Amino acid sequence: MKAIIDGLLVLSNEIVTGHILMYEKDIWKIVPRHQFRAGMCTELIDANGGFVVPGFINEHIHGCAGADVMDEDGQALETMRKALPATGVTSFVATTMTQSKEAMAGALERIRQAMGKQGGAQVLGAHLEGPFVSEAYKGAQAAGHLAAPDFSWIAPYADVVKIVTVAPEVLKNKDFLKDCRDHQILVSLGHSAATYEEVMEIVDAGGLCHATHLYNAMAPFHHRQPGLVGAALLSPKVHCELICDNLHVHPAAQKLAYQLKGRDGIILVTDSMRACLQGDGESELGGQAVYVKDGQARLADGTLAGSTAVMNQVVLNFLINSGASLPDVVAMASANPAKDLGLYDRLGSLEEGKQADVVVLDSNDFHVKQTVIAGELVYDELAK
Known part of the structure; x- marks a missing residue:
């Protein structure tokens, strides 16, 4: 048995002090401090007053640490898996870029091979961001490979694709939506110039959907x-992604989204x-040169090209900007994606019987002190 002691446990609706989180591969029990004896455990993490939170689930990430999901060398996903625990991310949905059909098929095959691997952040599947998007709001997506939504692109990888971004x-062909639902693939609306009416036609025709990085790459x-x-903010059927680096979305727009969507949206x-x-320096995204200065990543023409944000900082920014409680904000980076991906029975909260994906955050600046994935300590700041 292993344990995390002397932390502030961020549970679904409260912050609990004076309790110990005990775990092996799964969370065994949360017990009062007075019931715990050090001899009960073979491994002990002292949180030293830090916040103990469920591991973050990043459903929209193209790369980090010099690696990109579209890289063909076969090592990119492993690099990402090893780097992400230092940011509090214990699992992620690897996000593709619009490239040739062959290049995207290769990326999906590599993602398939990475799913289920242990020893780092776990790959949950793929987020297909493009090619089914609008040229008017393509952002950093390559215009030459855009295409109309066609499920035949996805069908060979229906076990891999978890989210697909579509411009309404x-x-x-509305059968595309049914095909996605039948295969438990979440449709996310984005990179779009759609009218309110076009969006609501899709929303009303189906169940839950997402909005890909709300406010960004869509008509203002x-x-x-x-x-x-407007449709995403008003409809309870739409759960909205937010990039809270304070560059892609102004703090006031973050607060507005929280007031309209609440914790669950x-x-x-x-x-x-x-x-x-x-x-800072020159980088690359989707075959295009990207220039990073003061943490801002842009194409040569000034277009924002993804972000350099890390999840622990995103969580802190939104906590400060929105006025939401810490349990609410933590849920937006853990419970909410887990629920929408159909994984909440195993991931997304600190509950008995769930996989022991646990992060210890410094209570002042939210830097990551330790990260546990499936019961194994995979990151410890003291071991760097």
């Missing part, structure tokens, strides 16, 4: 043309690229 205005809200932003993501954890 390019969706001509206008009082006569509310568009995707927001999913915190990084949308990070290979330059994440690398510092």
